[in-house]
Amino acid sequence: MTRSAGVDGFDADVAIVGAGPVGTLLAILLGQRGKRVTLIERWTNHYALPRAVTYDHEIARIFATLGIDSETDPAISFHDELYYWKNKDRKNLQIVDWQSQSASGWRVRYWFNQPMMEKRLLAIAATLPNITLLRGWQGIGLEQDASGVTLSLQRNPEEVGPNGESRSLRAKFVAGTDGANSFVREALGIENEDRGYFFDWLILDMIPHFDYVASRGDEPAQWQLCDPKRPTTIVPGGPGPVAGGPARRRWEFMVLPGESAHDLQKPEQAWALLKPWGLTPDNAELERSAVYRFQARWAKQWNKGRCLIGGDAAHLMPPFAGEGMCAGVRDAVAMAWRLNGILEGKFGTDVLDSYTTERVEHAKHYINFSQELGQIICIADEAVAADRDARMMADLAARGGTPVPTDICQLGRGAWCEDSAHAGELSVQGIVEAGGKRDRFDQVVGQVAGQVVGQGWVLLGYDADPVAALTKAQQAELAALDGMGIRLAPKGGAGDAVDAEGTIGAWFDRIGARYVLIRPDFYVALTADTPEVLQTRFAKVMRALHLTLQAALAAE
Ligand SMILES: Cc1cc2nc3c(=O)[nH]c(=O)nc-3n(C[C@H](O)[C@H](O)[C@H](O)COP(=O)(O)OP(=O)(O)OC[C@H]3O[C@@H](n4cnc5c(N)ncnc54)[C@H](O)[C@@H]3O)c2cc1C
Incomplete structure (x- = not known):
């Protein structure tokens, strides 16, 4: 096992395990402040398939600090439109306001393609000489002491076989942004709080060869079809692969009780499901067909000694609110200002405790919200769906059909003054x-x-x-x-x-x-x-x- 020590005995101020969107953003925010960062990613090649497709105004505000302008960037799109939840007869059950300008000074919602955004973030990281990206290495062990953390790494055995090279790395802090099956979370002995929520959905990422939204007349661009025969999500997938060309689209179909997830993700099944939506192999490309298990859970603790976890390593939620990656982006910013401050001698390491207390409660709010949205749509029983329709249509009529505004969510207790009204909430930008x-x-x-x-x-x-x-x-x-x-x-x-x-x-x-x-x-x-x-x-x-x-x- 080899090890290269830096001048102060540390290879890095912060070692980050996992170069997904959360780890890469964290690396940038530390690197911009002159910290030595080692970003470790188990795969040599960038993961090129879509997952997240939408982010909210708070993330637009954060991306803007990196020079990514969500209004004008060709890799980002928006629809000046509300978000509709409709029953099988296409009558409105719920309308969410995804159309307004937000308090953050940006539109409430933007659409994007996750691999394109990740590449953008990696390109920004590559401009910062104090960030070292170790690709093809995976974290396999960590030990903490009073002054730092020793991280054991090995070459990804799935790429090089079982007897690949290994090395260790010493950092003042370690952040685990290594996704849902986080090794860092496991190594720290942190348990998950699991809601026991499991629904399998087929995700189809499509590149139509034409302007799909324009071809559908009055059909919304972003909506949910709450048809118990086949609950379906129909949303944008961000800009297409050709600049100025047709945009991507995303369909999500609930796997029904008794169906085989394995069979459903076969291309012929995917095309059969897409036929009623006007898509065929002649007029569209199937970029990816995969069944995902939607889950709702969070880690009980997000910091331990000199280690933290964030992103999917710390929380998972069903994607109905489009908030999973958003929560991870917030984690990256919350970790970055604390770690920058500690490393600059401004804060004691105790400030990391407020990372957990603030962020867990905030993420739980979105987990609850996503689950509530899931309870509306994940209904495959006709009678239960009919009850839901009657109740929701009555509620909507009682409100005069007004859309639900975007909510204001407060941080959990932490580094803000609880005596102040509205502290712990997002600030308004003008x-x-x-x-x-x-x-x-x-x-x-x-x-x-x-x-x-x-x-x-x-x-x-x-x-x-x-x-x-x-x-x-x-x-x-x-x-x-x-x-x-x-x-x-x-x-x-x-x-x-x-x-x-x-x-x-x-x-x-x-x-x-x-x-x-x-x-x-x-x-x-x-x-x-x-x-x-x-x-x-x-x-x-x-x-x-x-x-x-x-x-x-x-x-x-
Ligand atoms: C179908 C679907 C739709 C979604 N839609 C949305 C949406 O619209 N909006 C939204 O906000 N979110 C959405 N999400 C969630 C979003 O994709 C995730 O929350 C986001 O990718 C999490 O980012 P991350 O960086 O935390 O983890 P990941 O993206 O999982 O990245 C973790 C990285 O760590 C690496 N890694 C893992 N273990 C190790 C190790 N031991 N050593 C080194 N590297 C390691 C992995 O290879 C990976 O690159 C969706 C998710 C799915 C599945």
Whole structure:
């Protein structure tokens, strides 16, 4: 077994096991801050088949910090349309608002192709010289001590046979983003909480040779057909393989009781199911046909000593809400700001405990929501379906047919001030003007301040100087966090930036705040209406962060 040690005895600040979307994003967010990262992936070649097809506004905001603009990027698409749940007679049962602009300043939903997005992320990672990608190696053992983690690796036996090379690697921290069968989770002895939810669905990824949505008249672009004879999901699959050409489409068919999942995924069966939808081998390509078992579970603990887990390693949910990868992307950001802060000497390692407490509750919200959506559609019994239809149609009529808005989900307890109304929720983003630029807040303010946007602490004061409202010691703490104080002025006023459309001012009014502290993951750490309240709540957040005194003093 070979081992290469770095100058400080560590091969990496952080070793990340698994280069899926979550591990790769985490590597980028650490690499951009100058950390030495080793990203370990068991397969030599990139996994080229689709899985996730949609992400939400929060993920669009995160991707924008990497320079990926969901509105204009050719690898991303959107439909200016609601999300419909219909019964077998195609009458509406439920309508979800996937059409509005969101509080994050982006559309509620975007559509994409997971392999294309992963390649994009890997290309960004490749531009950062301090990220080393080890392909064809898999993690097989880990041991932690007070200062670091020793990770044992071997060449993937499925690629090179049983007697391949092995080596070890020493890192200050290890993140397991190694998917549903996570070796890191197992090695840490972390158990799953399992809902015992299992439904098999056939997933068909299609490349029609024509504009499918245009060919279907009034049929929605994104919808669920809750027909007990064959519950079916019909959604976009992101842009097609040819730039400007027809888009991908995704069909998901529930495997019915008594059916063989193995037989159903054969191409001839797939084409038989697609025929009523107007697709044949002559007018479309079947990119992939596979049966997936939808599950609902989460790991009981997401950090242990110097190790963390995130993404599918930490949670699984049925894809009806399109939130599985989204939850993993949030994990990556939540891990990154904490690990960056610890490695920069700002936080104690205890801050990792709040990664678990915050993220588990948040992910559980989406697991519950996805399961509830699944309970609507996964019905193969005609009588049960008829009851459901009557109940849901009555509910929808009672609401006047209005779509369900996207929900606001609060983090579990952690590094935010519970005394503040609306803390632990996502912050609102609006269009601002500063330094001759007019754009979304993250883009304008980050550029003006010369910082990597979306990855720093921001103390906002609305028509008030936020930094002057802190004590001297707290000003040093904000500086130690590399935090920005921004005085936001209403239109016509003077400040560091102007709230050009009044979006942020309206939010401040709604939550009764003059000051808001926003974390690097865009969640609100505190709100306050006076300097005194700000100081008390700021002190609580700093305690929750375990900000080290040395870091604050060094910044003075
Ligand atoms: C049919 C389907 C539809 C979906 N639709 C959506 C959707 O629309 N929206 C959404 O948000 N989510 C969706 N998801 C979920 C989404 O695809 C996953 O949540 C996402 O891929 C998880 O990313 P990850 O990086 O955590 O794990 P993965 O993508 O599984 O990546 C883990 C990586 O770790 C590697 N690895 C594993 N073990 C080791 C080891 N020991 N050593 C080294 N490397 C290792 C693997 O090879 C892999 O590359 C869907 C999933 C499915 C199956």
